[in-house]
Amino acid sequence: MSLRSPLRTVTGLGSAKGGASHWYVQRVTAVALVLLGLWFVVTLASLGSGSHAAVVGWLSSPISSALAVLLVVTAAYHALLGLQVVIEDYVSDHGKRVVVLLAVKFALVVAAVIGVLAVLRIAFGVAA
Amino acid sequence: MAQRARPLSPFLHYRWQYTNTLSILHRITGVLLSIGFFLLVYWLAAAAAGPERYQAAVGILGSPPMQLILFGTAFSFCYHLLNGVRHLFFDLGHGFELKTARASGWAVAIGALVLGLGLWLVLRAGLGGAA
Numbered sequence: 214m215s216l217r218s219p220l221r222t223v224t225g226l227g228s229a230k231g232g233a234s235h236w237y238v239q240r241v242t243a244v245a246l247v248l249l250g251l252w253f254v255v256t257l258a259s260l261g262s263g264s265h266a267a268v269v270g271w272l273s274s275p276i277s278s279a280l281a282v283l284l285v286v287t288a289a290y291h292a293l294l295g296l297q298v299v300i301e302d303y304v305s306d307h308g309k310r311v312v313v314l315l316a317v318k319f320a321l322v323v324a325a326v327i328g329v330l331a332v333l334r335i336a337f338g339v340a341a
Numbered sequence: 342m343a344q345r346a347r348p349l350s351p352f353l354h355y356r357w358q359y360t361n362t363l364s365i366l367h368r369i370t371g372v373l374l375s376i377g378f379f380l381l382v383y384w385l386a387a388a389a390a391g392p393e394r395y396q397a398a399v400g401i402l403g404s405p406p407m408q409l410i411l412f413g414t415a416f417s418f419c420y421h422l423l424n425g426v427r428h429l430f431f432d433l434g435h436g437f438e439l440k441t442a443r444a445s446g447w448a449v450a451i452g453a454l455v456l457g458l459g460l461w462l463v464l465r466a467g468l469g470g471a472a
Binding site for chain 2 (some may be wrong): 244246247249251258260261262292299321324325331335339
């Protein structure tokens with residue numbers, strides 16, 4: 214059931230649209246990133262030397278590569294949600310806002326795909 | 342008839358205080374971490390591209406100007422994580438008492454500096470060890 218008046222629906226103005234789910238998903242990804250971020254930092258510290266062999270050896274384990282993929286995807290999603298709010302706050306011109314939002318979204322999605330493919334290449338032994 | 346400029350309150354009359362400092366820092370560190378995300382992807386892609394490309398990337402990431410960016414990223418990571426947890430408690434309705442909010446704010450600021458420095462040293466050691 215919608216609490217919005219018919220007039221509001223017609224003009225397309227008024228509250229939130231997808232605001233509640235945006236807020237909620239930002240928190241869900243935040244909690245996930247607390248865990249994934251801590252795992253990533255502790256792992257980095259335990260790697261000691263960041264040699265190629267050490268990094269490849271680390272990401273060759275199924276659990277590590279799975280968590281690394283989750284980290285990349287979750288971080289990109291969380292960054293997207295956060296940057297969207299920042300852009301909407303500071304870029305008031307509608308046209309500019311759409312352009313900047315699209316640019317940021319594209320850049321993050323491209324980076325996330327590259328990151329995931331990189332982890333998978335290492336996990337499947339293509340980058341030995 | 343000359344029109345008098347209307348007062349712009351409250352925007353120009355807020356006193357700068359620790360609450361809005363911590364709040365804007367959360368936003369700034371979030372934006373910095375988004376840049377750090379691209380560094381993470383660059384590092385992963387270099388590792389996937391083989392040992393030579395990885396060495397070249399480590400050389401770039403370990404260079405002096407990048408050290409500054411890495412420190413910024415390390416501090417941002419620790420600050421955003423600690424203050425993020427603080428905000429999650431706020432979302433649940435806890436920690437709004439003045440004393441508690443101030444104490445958690447200080448804990449976040451000092452913790453982020455100390456842990457950020459530690460994380461930066463870890464990153465330095467990793468990049469130095471590989472070079």
